[in-house]
Amino acid sequence: MAQVISNVAKSYGYNQESVSSITATTMVFLGAFLTGIGIYDRIGRFAGAGSIVPITGFANSMVSPAMEFKREGFVFGVGAKMFVLAGPVLVYGISTSIVIGIIHYLIGK
Numbered sequence: 001m002a003q004v005i006s007n008v009a010k011s012y013g014y015n016q017e018s019v020s021s022i023t024a025t026t027m028v029f030l031g032a033f034l035t036g037i038g039i040y041d042r043i044g045r046f047a048g049a050g051s052i053v054p055i056t057g058f059a060n061s062m063v064s065p066a067m068e069f070k071r072e073g074f075v076f077g078v079g080a081k082m083f084v085l086a087g088p089v090l091v092y093g094i095s096t097s098i099v100i101g102i103i104h105y106l107i108g109k
C-alpha cells in the first residue's frame with residue numbers, strides 16, 4: 001500500500017523528500033482510520049505480524065486504547081487513554097533520538 005501511495009505521489013511530480021512525507025503521513029492516517037472503524041484488527045488477523053509494521057502499528061497502538069474507552073467521553077475516555085501505550089513509546093523514542101543525536105554530533109567533530 002505504501003508503495004502505491006509513493007508511486008502516485010511521484011507521478012504528481014513531488015521530490016523524494018515530499019514523497020516520503022506524504023507516504024508516511026498517509027500510512028499513519030490509514031492505520032488510525034482503519035482502527036477507528038474496526039477493520040485494522042481483521043487485517044491483523046489475516047496478515048499477522050505484517051500488520052504491525054512500525055508506522056501503521058504505532059497509529060493502531062494510539063487509537064486502540066482510545067476506542068476502548070470512548071464511552072467515558074472524549075476528554076476522560078478518548079483523550080486520556082490515547083497515550084496509555086503511545087506515551088512511553090514517544091518518551092523513549094524522543095530520548096533515544098536525543099542521545100543518538102549527541103553521539104552523532106560528538107563523533108562528527
